[in-house]
Amino acid sequence: MPGHKRVAVMSPQTRLAHSRRRARGQWRVPKLAADDAVRAAELHRRQLRLAVAPLALLFAGIFGMPLLFAAFPGLDDVRLLGIPVSWLALAVLPYPALTLLAGWQLRRAERTEDTQ
Amino acid sequence: MIIAFAVAPVVLVTLLIGLRGVAAMRTTSDFLVASRRVSPLLNSAAVSGEYLSAASFLGVAGLVVKDGIGSLWYPVGFTAGYIAMLVLVAAPMRRSGALTVPDFAEARLNSPALRRVTAAVILVIGGLYLVPQFRTAGLVLSAVSNSPYWVGVVIAGTGVAITLALGGMRAATYVQAFQFVLKLVLFIVPAIWLLIHVTPQTRHEALHPVEFTRFDQATTVEFRVGTTLDFAEPTPLRIGDATRVIEPGRWDVPQASTVTFPKGAEVPKIAGEARPGGEGWSRPLLDLANAGHPLLGTWALVVALALGTMGLPHVIMRFHTSPDGRAARRTAAFTVGLLGIFYLFPGIYGVLGRVLVPQLYLSGATDTAVVALPAQVDANWAGSAFTALLISGAFAAFLATSLGLLLVVSGAISYDLLPGGLRRLRVTVVLAAAVVVLLALQAIRLDAGVLVTWAFTVAASTFCPLLVLGIWWSRLTVAGAMSGVLVGLFASSGAIAGTLWGLPVTGWLAILVAQPAPWSVPLAFLTMIIVSLRGRPASWSRTAMLRLHLNEDREQTAADRLRALRERAQSSQTSRS
Numbered sequence: 172m173p174g175h176k177r178v179a180v181m182s183p184q185t186r187l188a189h190s191r192r193r194a195r196g197q198w199r200v201p202k203l204a205a206d207d208a209v210r211a212a213e214l215h216r217r218q219l220r221l222a223v224a225p226l227a228l229l230f231a232g233i234f235g236m237p238l239l240f241a242a243f244p245g246l247d248d249v250r251l252l253g254i255p256v257s258w259l260a261l262a263v264l265p266y267p268a269l270t271l272l273a274g275w276q277l278r279r280a281e282r283t284e285d286t287q
Numbered sequence: 288m289i290i291a292f293a294v295a296p297v298v299l300v301t302l303l304i305g306l307r308g309v310a311a312m313r314t315t316s317d318f319l320v321a322s323r324r325v326s327p328l329l330n331s332a333a334v335s336g337e338y339l340s341a342a343s344f345l346g347v348a349g350l351v352v353k354d355g356i357g358s359l360w361y362p363v364g365f366t367a368g369y370i371a372m373l374v375l376v377a378a379p380m381r382r383s384g385a386l387t388v389p390d391f392a393e394a395r396l397n398s399p400a401l402r403r404v405t406a407a408v409i410l411v412i413g414g415l416y417l418v419p420q421f422r423t424a425g426l427v428l429s430a431v432s433n434s435p436y437w438v439g440v441v442i443a444g445t446g447v448a449i450t451l452a453l454g455g456m457r458a459a460t461y462v463q464a465f466q467f468v469l470k471l472v473l474f475i476v477p478a479i480w481l482l483i484h485v486t487p488q489t490r491h492e493a494l495h496p497v498e499f500t501r502f503d504q505a506t507t508v509e510f511r512v513g514t515t516l517d518f519a520e521p522t523p524l525r526i527g528d529a530t531r532v533i534e535p536g537r538w539d540v541p542q543a544s545t546v547t548f549p550k551g552a553e554v555p556k557i558a559g560e561a562r563p564g565g566e567g568w569s570r571p572l573l574d575l576a577n578a579g580h581p582l583l584g585t586w587a588l589v590v591a592l593a594l595g596t597m598g599l600p601h602v603i604m605r606f607h608t609s610p611d612g613r614a615a616r617r618t619a620a621f622t623v624g625l626l627g628i629f630y631l632f633p634g635i636y637g638v639l640g641r642v643l644v645p646q647l648y649l650s651g652a653t654d655t656a657v658v659a660l661p662a663q664v665d666a667n668w669a670g671s672a673f674t675a676l677l678i679s680g681a682f683a684a685f686l687a688t689s690l691g692l693l694l695v696v697s698g699a700i701s702y703d704l705l706p707g708g709l710r711r712l713r714v715t716v717v718l719a720a721a722v723v724v725l726l727a728l729q730a731i732r733l734d735a736g737v738l739v740t741w742a743f744t745v746a747a748s749t750f751c752p753l754l755v756l757g758i759w760w761s762r763l764t765v766a767g768a769m770s771g772v773l774v775g776l777f778a779s780s781g782a783i784a785g786t787l788w789g790l791p792v793t794g795w796l797a798i799l800v801a802q803p804a805p806w807s808v809p810l811a812f813l814t815m816i817i818v819s820l821r822g823r824p825a826s827w828s829r830t831a832m833l834r835l836h837l838n839e840d841r842e843q844t845a846a847d848r849l850r851a852l853r854e855r856a857q858s859s860q861t862s863r864s
Binding site (some may be wrong): 189198200201202203207208210211212214216218219222225230232233234237238241242243247250253254255257258260261262263265266267269270272273274276277280281283284 | 356357359360363364366367368370371373374375378393394404417494522570571572582585586590593616617619621622623626627628630632634653759821827830831832834836837838846863
C-alpha cells in the first residue's frame with residue numbers, strides 16, 4: 172500500500188487557500204472527443220427538457236400558495252389540533268413537498284445519465 | 288458567566304480544529320479514497336452545517352415575533368433554493384471543476400475581466416451576508432453579558448478572525464457535518480423542552496394571537512441604540528434609577544438606557560411598524576415594507592431566496608467536496624431534506640416569542656427572542672442551562688457561516704482582485720473581519736433575516752443568470768455575461784441602498800425597492816441574452832458548455848483506465864487459455 176504519509180483532511184476553502192495558485196495555471200481551449208461531444212449534446216438536451224417540470228412545480232408552489240392564502244383568508248380560522256390550517260400549510264407542508272420534489276427530480280436526472 | 292459556558296466551548300473546539308486539524312488525520316491513500324467516497328448524505332450535512340447561519344437560528348424566529356407568521360416564508364425560500372440548485376446548477380458546476388463563481392467564469396468564458404467583476408460581486412454578497420452574522424452574534428453576546436453592543440460585536444469578530452488567521456479552516460467535511468448535527472440538536476431539544484414547560488395558557492395565547500397593546504406585567508427593556516417611541520397616553524417610566532412621566536406623543540429614547548414600563552400601561556408604537564400580534568400578524572403572508580400588498584411582498588421575497596441560493600459563494604464552494612457531478616446533485620437533493628427538518632422549528636420559537644417576549648420589538652432586538660425564551664419559562668437552573676445551549680448553538684451557526692464566508696471573501700480579494708499568496712490571504716482575513724465589524728456596528732437596527740435576504744437578492748440578480756445561462760446556453764458571450772452581471776449588481780444593490788437611505792416610496796413601488804428581485808433578476812437575464820445575441824461566442828463556446836453535461840461514469844482517471852485495460856487483457860488471456 173503506497174503513500175502512508177499522514178495529511179490533514181481540509182475543508183475545500185483551506186485547500187483552495189493552499190493550492191489555488193498551482194491549480195489555476197494556464198487556461199486551455201476545452202476539447203471533447205467526437206463521441207463524447209455527441210453524448211454530451213444528447214445529455215444536455217435531455218436534462219434541459221427534464222428541468223422544465225420540477226421548476227414549473229416549484230414556482231407553481233411558491234406562487235400558488237400565497238395566492239391560495241390571499242384568496243381564502245378563512246383558512247386562518249379553520250383549526251387542526253388547535254393550530255390554524257394556514258399556519259400548518261406554511262410551517263410544515265412545504266418541507267416534505269420539497270423533499271419529495273427533490274427525490275423525484277434526482278431519480279429522473281440520474282436515470283437519464285444511466286441510459287445514455 | 289453564561290457566556291463563558293456557552294460560547295467558550297464552541298470557540299475552543301473551532302480553534303483546536305483550526306490549529307491542529309486533529310479531527311481527521313488520515314493517510315494519503317485514505318484521504319484520496321475518502322475524498323472520492325464522502326457519501327452525499329455526509330456532504331449534504333456539511334452543506335447544511337455551513338448554510339444554517341445566525342439568520343436561520345435566530346433571525347427567522349425574530350422576524351416571526353416582529354412581522355408575523357408570514358415570516359415563515361423565509362425558511363421555505365431558503366430550502367426551495369436547493370431545488371433550483373439541484374435542477375440547474377449542482378452537477379454541471381461540479382463538473383466544471385470550479386470552486387467559486389470567478390473560477391467558473393474563467394473556465395467557461397476565459398475572461399480575466401469577468402473574473403474580477405464576479406470577485407467584486409462576491410464582496411458585495413459576502414458583506415451583506417457577514418454583517419448580519421456579526422451583528423446578531425454581537426447582539427446576543429451583549430444581551431446575555433449585559434455589556435454594550437460594540438463589545439459583543441468586537442468579541443465575535445475577534446474570535447472569527449483569530450480562528451481563521453491561525454489555522455485557516457481545516458474543518459473537514461466531517462467537522463461541518465458534525466456542526467450541522469450540533470445545531471440541529473441545540474435547536475430542537477430546547478424547542479421541545481419549551482413546548483412542554485410553557486403554561487397551557489401561554490400555549491393557548493400562542494395559537495390565538497392578539498395585538499401587544501398593554502404590558503401585562505412591569506417590563507424592563509434595554510435600549511442599546513436610541514429609538515423613537517410614540518406614546519398614546521401619559522406613561523410613568525423608570526429610566527435607569529429616575530422615574531419620569533412621558534406625555535403622549537413622540538419620545539426619543541436615549542441610547543444605552545434601561546427603561547421599565549409599568550404593568551397595564553399601553554405599549555408605545557414605533558413609527559412605521561405594526562405592534563406584534565396586530566392586524567395581519569397571523570396571516571401567512573409577508574407584508575414587506577408595510578406596503579399593504581402582502582401577496583406581492585411574499586412573491587418578491589420567495590423569488591429572491593429561491594433563485595439566490597445557487598449563487599451563494601460559500602455554498603458553491605462546499606459542493607466541490609463531492610467527488611463528481613452525480614454526487615453533487617445528490618448532495619443538493621439530500622440538503623433539501625436536512626434543511627426541512629431544521630426549519631420545522633423556528634416557527635415554534637416565533638409564536639412562543641410573541642407571547643413571552645414581545646417587548647423585544649421596542650428595542651429592535653427581536654433577533655434575541657430565541658435565547659430570551661428559556662428564562663421566561665423557567666427562572667431556575669434549567670432555564671439558564673437551555674439558554675446556554677441555545678447561545679452555543681447560535682454561536683456555532685454564526686461561526687460556521689462566518690468562517691466560510693470570510694475565507695471566500697478574502698480569497699476573492701487576494702487571488703482574483705490582487706495578486707497574492709497564502710500570507711496575504713491571512714492578512715486579508717483579518718482586515719476583512721475588521722471591516723465587517725465596523726459595518727456591523729452601524730447595522731444594529733437591521734434585522735438579520737432582512738440583510739441576509741438582500742445577499743440572496745444580489746446573488747439572484749448576478750450569479751443566478753451567469754450560472755444558468757453559462758451552463759445551459761452555449762451562445763453566452765463574455766460581453767453578455769459582463770453586462771448582465773453589472774446590470775444585475777447595480778439594479779439590486781441600488782434598490783437596497785435606496786431602502787437603507789429611506790427612499791420616499793409607498794405602495795407596491797416600496798416593495799419593488801425593498802425587494803428588487805422580481806424585476807432585477809429578469810432584467811439581468813434579458814441583458815445577458817440580448818447582448819450575447821448581438822455578439823458572437825468563441826468557437827470553443829459550445830464545447831466549453833457541453834463539457835459540463837458529460838457524466839463521469841466513462842471518464843476515468845488515467846490510473847483507472849490503465850487498470851481497466853490490464854483487467855481486460857487478463858480476462859481475454861484467461862478466456863483464451
